[in-house]
Each structure stands twice: as structure tokens, then as C-alpha cells.
Amino acid sequence: MACSETTGWPGLDIVELRQLLLSWYQKHHRDLPWRNQRNPYYIWVSEVMLQQTQVATVIPYFHRWLERFPTIDDLAQAELQPVLKAWEGLGYYARARNLHKAAKLIIKNYNGFFPNSLAEVLSLPGIGRTTAGGILSAAFNQPVSILDGNVKRVLSRLIALSVPPSQALPQLWALSDHILDPDNPRDFNQALMDLGATVCTRANPKCDQCPWQGYCQAYNKGIQSRLPMREESTPIPHKRIGVAVIYNHQEEILIDRRPTDKLLGGLWEFPGGKIEADETVSDCIKREILEELAIEIEVGEHIITVDHAYTHFRVSLFVHACRYLGGEPQPIGCEEIRWVKLDELDQFPFPKANIKIIEALKERHKKT
DNA sequence: GATGCGTGGAA
DNA sequence: TTTCCAAGCAT
Structure with a gap:
């Protein structure tokens, strides 16, 4: 039953959507340094660096970090100051402090092996639902969904969401869960983010290159450039x-x-x-x-x-x-x-x- | 659940 | 120049 009225998204043939996206990903995926392997530590570091930070900014930091702290143990043994020095310029410095703190916890509680259950991963400082899903799907191919900025935008357009994403998070999470391909969670999550980053972009989306064009309600209504709806912003002092x-x-x-x-x-x-x-x-x-x-x-x-x-x-x-x-x-x-x-x-x-x-x-x- | 937390790219 | 917002999380 690929298309169901009971899911809340009538007209979405999720089997077809998965196939279209994965085929697109095979041809058009980005070649990123953390995708060449499945070391959970490398993937963890990349996921944390990528929080609210663009890929191009992260890449040089990612290489320098792994050169400086090649393993979880190296990170756990380090002092905080060199850890912050390696993060200098990347912003949101709590990410570096939490990475350091979590490395120590992994040594202490998991014998130095990055945990592979959702509850354990979520319990680590600096790892929330999206980062946990990113790590577990990329490193262990587990079917755990994500909802980052890219996915919010892609899904908001897919269903022509009429409110800002922040006002529909439960619905968006449910949709991300729903469409996630249980047979290919690793590639599916990566594909969803690549689609958002390279095709379903904030400005000037390349709808003519999109594998989901025929299913996209925003495109069919001609309002793709005006979605997702803007969040309210307050003037800054x-x-x-x-x-x-x-x-x-x-x-x-x-x-x-x-x-x-x-x-x-x-x-x-x-x-x-x-x-x-x-x-x-x-x-x-x-x-x-x-x-x-x-x-x-x-x-x-x-x-x-x-x-x-x-x-x-x-x-x-x-x-x-x-x-x-x-x-x-x-x-x-x-x-x-x-x-x-x-x-x-x-x-x-x-x-x-x-x-x-x-x-x-x-x-x-x-x-x- | 609203707010605090960096920096840089794009329009 | 200003504005928006990126692979979000913690409190």
C-alpha cells in the first residue's frame, strides 16, 4: 500500500518517491570527504561541524580536526584549549566543548566504541535528533530519520506546507519518518540532504532537475520560490x-x-x-x-x-x-x-x- | 517552548 | 548595506 489516505499525505506514492530520489542520488550525489568511509567517529565529527554550518566551510576544518585528533581516544585525552583552538573560527563553540565531553564519556561508558543505539547516541552531549539520525543512518545504515534545514525545505515544498516549518515540526518529522526508505536509510537520508543543498535550494530552486517535480505540490502550484514560509524575525540590537x-x-x-x-x-x-x-x-x-x-x-x-x-x-x-x-x-x-x-x-x-x-x-x- | 549560541555565503 | 539562514542543540 504505497499510497494511503490514512497517512495524512494523500497522493504521495512513497515507493515511487524513494526510487526516484535514490536513482537521482546515484547520478548526482556530492563527493564529500566523510562519505568515503563509515567510521562513526569521522561521521560524528562531520555531523556536529555541519550543524548550522555550510559544507564548504566545514571541509577544511574536518581534515585538520582528524589530523589533530585521529581517534576518539586522542580527543578524549586532549585538553580543552587545543580542542577549542582546532575549532577556532567555526563558531558555536559549545559544539567543540560537547564533542570533547562526549569523547570522554565514550571512553568511560562504551570502552571507546561509538554507541549504535538511538537512546545511547541521543544521550551524548551535543547530539540531538537530527544529528543522531545522521550518524546512525550514515555509519550503521539504521532507519532513523532526520529533519535538518534541507529536509525541512524539501518536505515543506513537497506538501506545500502553509505555515513556517517551526510551526509544523511534528508533521514534518512524521513525514520524514514516513518516506525514509527502510531498505536504504543511509543513501536515502544523504540523498534528501543533497537534493535540498543542490536542487531544492532556498533561492532559485532548479525544479527542472528535480526527481520529485511531478509530486511537488509547491511546484504544481507555482509557489516553490515562496516556500517554505518565512519564520518571524525580530530586529537585532x-x-x-x-x-x-x-x-x-x-x-x-x-x-x-x-x-x-x-x-x-x-x-x-x-x-x-x-x-x-x-x-x-x-x-x-x-x-x-x-x-x-x-x-x-x-x-x-x-x-x-x-x-x-x-x-x-x-x-x-x-x-x-x-x-x-x-x-x-x-x-x-x-x-x-x-x-x-x-x-x-x-x-x-x-x-x-x-x-x-x-x-x-x-x-x-x-x-x- | 522560547531563547541563546558564531560565522560566512548569497541575494 | 541589510537580511536571511545554513547538515541544530541545550536549557
């Missing part, structure tokens, strides 16, 4: 931040490590804080450094202004060179403080906005 590059008498620079489990947790930064209304940049920097580190400084020349966009706000960092005057630095708003030479900054993991500051410091150092 813009913060102005004063940042201090503080030099001591040995020309060392003060950096601090951010609290774990918060924004950019565990990464290093140049200290500073929000510029209040009616406050000058210099006044802000002096105040923040006194509040956060309990030291006196003299605010000097402007080095660079860095604009950076995060998911929920934008910032402008007004960076000034500063001179250390006195007081013993206290880690009041951070985990740790260090004085380091300019050449040593590369050894610490920094967020992207701070990398731009480091580059500016190196340029400045060349000139003087």
Missing part, C-alpha cells in the same frame, strides 16, 4: 563596545579567558565592555577595566574599529591601545588572565572579531 589592548612595561599584552558555557565560552579575548549612553569610549574602557580587572590604565590611541554580526545582535568594537599603570589584575568577570607577547597570541583560541584585532596589532607592530 546594535551594541558599542570599548576594548582595551593593555601593554605593561615589558610590552606584554593582557588577555582574559571568557567564562565557559556562555557566549564564546572558553575562548580568549581583549577585555572591555559596553559603552553606556553619554559615555566616551575612553571613559568606558577605563571604567570596564577597573570593574572587571581592578587595575588602573591610561587609554591611548585608537587602533581599529571592528564591526561584527552575531545571531542575535551586532557589535562595533572600538579598540584602543592602553598603558598599564597599577594594581594586581583580578579575574572578576572572567576565568583567567595572562600577560602574553604579541607572537604568543596565536597559541590561544580567539573569536573571529578578536582575530581582526590581532591582525591589526601585527600590522601596527611592523610600522613601529
Whole structure:
């Protein structure tokens, strides 16, 4: 019974849909580095890196990561700092912290072997339903469905979903479950994501190349470019931040490590804080450094202004060179403080906005 | 169940 | 330039 009124998707011949998609995949699949093998560790790393991150961005990180941490045991034995350094620039740093944490758990609870049951995989930090399905289907060919951004878009168009995907998650999960080919779960899930990434794209979908064109309700209604429906978005605030590059008498620079489990947790930064209304940049920097580190400084020349966009706000960092005057630095708003030479900054993991500051410091150092 | 969590590409 | 949103998860 391929087509059933009782499934809630009348007119969907799922046997035909599976066949069409798998045939398309045989010819048009992407050749991706984590697809050449079935090592659960490799696939796990790729799945986590791919969370909210595009394939092209992930590929170089994936290769460097496996060179640096070839096995689960290597990862579990490593300190957190080199783990964050390997993740530097990739964003959502909790992913790296959770990967590290989960590696230790796998050594402890599973004798170093990546678990192969859904409940066990889901229990690992940083692995949710989609990532678990991705790993179990790709590594073990288990029939566990997925619902990532690609699948949401493909399925929303297939059934011409009239609300944003976030308002129909149970229905979309049920559909992903329903159409998953129990005989070829590995290829089917990969094919669904490839279709979304290369054919059923957000803008300008290539419907003339789509194996599901004849079944796609959005295409048949001519509304494929307007689906899926947009999520509601709220305007994001813009913060102005004063940042201090503080030099001591040995020309060392003060950096601090951010609290774990918060924004950019565990990464290093140049200290500073929000510029209040009616406050000058210099006044802000002096105040923040006194509040956060309990030291006196003299605010000097402007080095660079860095604009950076995060998911929920934008910032402008007004960076000034500063001179250390006195007081013993206290880690009041951070985990740790260090004085380091300019050449040593590369050894610490920094967020992207701070990398731009480091580059500016190196340029400045060349000139003087 | 809403919100916090990075960065980069595309339009 | 701005906006959207990518192989989502945790709390």
C-alpha cells in the first residue's frame, strides 16, 4: 500500500518517491570527504561541524580536526584549549566543548566504541535528533530519520506546507519518518540532504532537475520560490563596545579567558565592555577595566574599529591601545588572565572579531 | 517552548 | 548595506 489516505499525505506514492530520489542520488550525489568511509567517529565529527554550518566551510576544518585528533581516544585525552583552538573560527563553540565531553564519556561508558543505539547516541552531549539520525543512518545504515534545514525545505515544498516549518515540526518529522526508505536509510537520508543543498535550494530552486517535480505540490502550484514560509524575525540590537589592548612595561599584552558555557565560552579575548549612553569610549574602557580587572590604565590611541554580526545582535568594537599603570589584575568577570607577547597570541583560541584585532596589532607592530 | 549560541555565503 | 539562514542543540 504505497499510497494511503490514512497517512495524512494523500497522493504521495512513497515507493515511487524513494526510487526516484535514490536513482537521482546515484547520478548526482556530492563527493564529500566523510562519505568515503563509515567510521562513526569521522561521521560524528562531520555531523556536529555541519550543524548550522555550510559544507564548504566545514571541509577544511574536518581534515585538520582528524589530523589533530585521529581517534576518539586522542580527543578524549586532549585538553580543552587545543580542542577549542582546532575549532577556532567555526563558531558555536559549545559544539567543540560537547564533542570533547562526549569523547570522554565514550571512553568511560562504551570502552571507546561509538554507541549504535538511538537512546545511547541521543544521550551524548551535543547530539540531538537530527544529528543522531545522521550518524546512525550514515555509519550503521539504521532507519532513523532526520529533519535538518534541507529536509525541512524539501518536505515543506513537497506538501506545500502553509505555515513556517517551526510551526509544523511534528508533521514534518512524521513525514520524514514516513518516506525514509527502510531498505536504504543511509543513501536515502544523504540523498534528501543533497537534493535540498543542490536542487531544492532556498533561492532559485532548479525544479527542472528535480526527481520529485511531478509530486511537488509547491511546484504544481507555482509557489516553490515562496516556500517554505518565512519564520518571524525580530530586529537585532546594535551594541558599542570599548576594548582595551593593555601593554605593561615589558610590552606584554593582557588577555582574559571568557567564562565557559556562555557566549564564546572558553575562548580568549581583549577585555572591555559596553559603552553606556553619554559615555566616551575612553571613559568606558577605563571604567570596564577597573570593574572587571581592578587595575588602573591610561587609554591611548585608537587602533581599529571592528564591526561584527552575531545571531542575535551586532557589535562595533572600538579598540584602543592602553598603558598599564597599577594594581594586581583580578579575574572578576572572567576565568583567567595572562600577560602574553604579541607572537604568543596565536597559541590561544580567539573569536573571529578578536582575530581582526590581532591582525591589526601585527600590522601596527611592523610600522613601529 | 522560547531563547541563546558564531560565522560566512548569497541575494 | 541589510537580511536571511545554513547538515541544530541545550536549557
